[in-house]
Amino acid sequence: MTMPTHTSTWQRARRPVLSVLLALTWLTLQQSLDLGNVLTACVLGWGLPRLLGGFLGPAAQPRSFARALRLGFTVLWDIIVSNITVARLVLNPRSVPHPAWVKVPLTLTQPTAQALLASIITMTPGTVSAIVDEEGACIWVHALDCDDPAGVAADIDRRYQQPLMEILG
Structure with a gap:
């Protein structure tokens, strides 16, 4: 069995820089590092790029x-x-x-x-x-x-x- 050559929406949705920025933005807006806010930041950073991946298009890769x-x-x-x-x-x-x-x-x-x-x-x-x-x-x-x-x-x-x-x- 061969693996498909196309990339799924799930794979295209991985954007580590966006995930980190979303999590940091959440924590900055909340001005708190308590466990609930850290967990919410992680969920938002992980989930939003995947949820909105189809709307974002292909990720741009900076050269420098x-x-x-x-x-x-x-x-x-x-x-x-x-x-x-x-x-x-x-x-x-x-x-x-x-x-x-x-x-x-x-x-x-x-x-x-x-x-x-x-x-x-x-x-x-x-x-x-x-x-x-x-x-x-x-x-x-x-x-x-x-x-x-x-x-x-x-x-x-x-x-x-x-x-x-x-x-x-």
Whole structure:
């Protein structure tokens, strides 16, 4: 008897990093390490990826954890700087923002990588990813204050998209 070559939903649902993150998130939200919370965290970390495995699609395998860590710090830094910039813009009565739509060409082809790029853009104050156009191979970003749309597109590509390509391919 030969084993089937396809992978079952159960096998595809194994995501150890997601499981650990879910368990840690539960424990952080509960702010308690008592036995009940630890057991609940383990059940959630083990069960949710398996329960939702069909909705999550194939797991992305990072090629470089060091590059992923650098990208994480870049995003964190950009969020901090953008918060300050947006606060100055909003709180200064003399400021006149120049909103703009920015078309960012997509070189990422993997759906998970595209979703991560859209999430990073949206998490950064002052920008919102509005449309991921797979047919047009671009993502449309609304910027709160933008004098140079081409420069913003180049920055998004250099700071986020290129590292994501190195990390996820």
